[in-house]
Amino acid sequence: MKEYLVELTTTVPEGTDPGEVDRRRAAEAGRARELAAQGHLFRLWRPVGEQRSIGVWRAEDESRLREEVLGSLPLWPWMTAVVTPLQSHPNDPGRTD
Known part of the structure; x- marks a missing residue:
């Protein structure tokens, strides 16, 4: 699976x-x-005082990430995503390849 940095911002409709x-x-x-148990959501953070989340997500490709993984989130209709x-990185201490 490929990894993606995803910034999600949720805006609840008025x-x-x-x-x-x-x-x-x-x-x-x-x-x-x-999604974490299935290996799609690796880490998720919320910057202090902000209404957005930043996470590392995994999927076969970006299309599947958007349609099948992120698209399965109950808040997805209210979200915008930057993928x-x-x-x-060659210096990544956790690198396995």
Whole structure:
């Protein structure tokens, strides 16, 4: 699988019922755990004081990442994503190739 740095920003549509937001956020947490167990979500961070997340995600290609992996997130319809393909650095201490 290839690795991608993904910046996700969630914007809840104005007027959305707070109960719907809570339901989707709870479902999002569960789906993130599933994607981690499947090897698609490697790490996820939220910069302090910001409403965006930055993570390392894995998929066969960028199309599958967007359509099948990120597209399966309950908050995906409210998200924008910036996807950057990654490659191993020669000085990476965790490099295995």
